[in-house]
Amino acid sequence: MSFKDTYGKDSVTKYECIGHVQKRVGARLRKLKSKNKNLSGKGKLTDSFIDRLQNYYGIAVRSNVGNLSGLQQNVIAALFHCSSSVEKPMHGQCPIGKDSWCYYQRALSCGKKPNEKYKGLSNEVLNTIKPTYLELCTKELLTKCLHGKTQNSNECLNGVIWQRVPKEVFVCLKILKSGALDAVIQFNDGYKGCVEIFKKLNITPGYFTLKAYKHLDINRINDAERHSTPNLKLCRKILRATRKKNQCFRE
Numbered sequence: 001m002s003f004k005d006t007y008g009k010d011s012v013t014k015y016e017c018i019g020h021v022q023k024r025v026g027a028r029l030r031k032l033k034s035k036n037k038n039l040s041g042k043g044k045l046t047d048s049f050i051d052r053l054q055n056y057y058g059i060a061v062r063s064n065v066g067n068l069s070g071l072q073q074n075v076i077a078a079l080f081h082c083s084s085s086v087e088k089p090m091h092g093q094c095p096i097g098k099d100s101w102c103y104y105q106r107a108l109s110c111g112k113k114p115n116e117k118y119k120g121l122s123n124e125v126l127n128t129i130k131p132t133y134l135e136l137c138t139k140e141l142l143t144k145c146l147h148g149k150t151q152n153s154n155e156c157l158n159g160v161i162w163q164r165v166p167k168e169v170f171v172c173l174k175i176l177k178s179g180a181l182d183a184v185i186q187f188n189d190g191y192k193g194c195v196e197i198f199k200k201l202n203i204t205p206g207y208f209t210l211k212a213y214k215h216l217d218i219n220r221i222n223d224a225e226r227h228s229t230p231n232l233k234l235c236r237k238i239l240r241a242t243r244k245k246n247q248c249f250r251e
Contacts, residue, residue: 016144017151022058025136026050032132044125051241052118053082057136059101065148068139075137077102079130085120160187190217 029050032039039045060074077093081102084090091114094102098109107114121129165171165179185193191213198205205213226232 018061018145019150025057026054083121086116
């Protein structure tokens with residue numbers, strides 16, 4: 001029996017979280033940079049270049065859901081797009097049209113003169129990082145990303161569970177089940193889900209209990225909406241970049 005048939009009809013196909021795959025780009029290139037000192041320095045494999053390439057990789061994945069050939073072409077094009085310079089433009093593989101994620105192709109489609117924004121990479125640096133980057137452009141990996149989804153919702157649920165049943169603390173199975181079930185109720189319905197539990201237990205919640213639960217749910221929704229605003233997203237992006245920079249400096 002082959003390995004793939006071990007579980008028979010119960011076998012499942014594992015998909016990849018596109019957010020995690022996108023992060024691998026940065027992790028792999030930073031690891032390569034730490035091993036190869038010739039990649040460090042101005043005009044080479046800088047942290048800003050890695051972050052930009054990682055972002056374009058994610059854009060390419062999200063804009064080609066269900067299209068394997070287009071996805072592979074776009075993630076490879078992202079490398080040359082970021083490595084392009086005024087002297088050596090390399091946008092031939094980038095998607096064309098006014099809606100393209102490539103600023104060079106967008107300018108051409110609008111009849112404007114393209115303006116290179118970055119200095120790009122030398123052929124030596126590009127050829128050094130290309131094998132590492134192309135490992136994340138294989139059809140085998142990209143096939144698992146065609147769904148275009150992340151595990152953010154699952155991780156959010158895990159966080160709610162861990163608030164009740166911390167990972168660091170051992171508990172019995174009964175407490176673990178109770179904590180997980182309570183977390184699922186709050187994750188799906190908020191605190192108003194607890195009211196239904198009280199009714200099943202023949203407990204009538206009082207006025208102040210209902211008011212408090214409603215207040216908690218409203219605050220939770222408002223907090224989620226506030227964190228999804230463009231300004232806070234930009235702040236989180238800047239903070240992540242700062243942490244990465246400080247971490248690389250310490251290393």
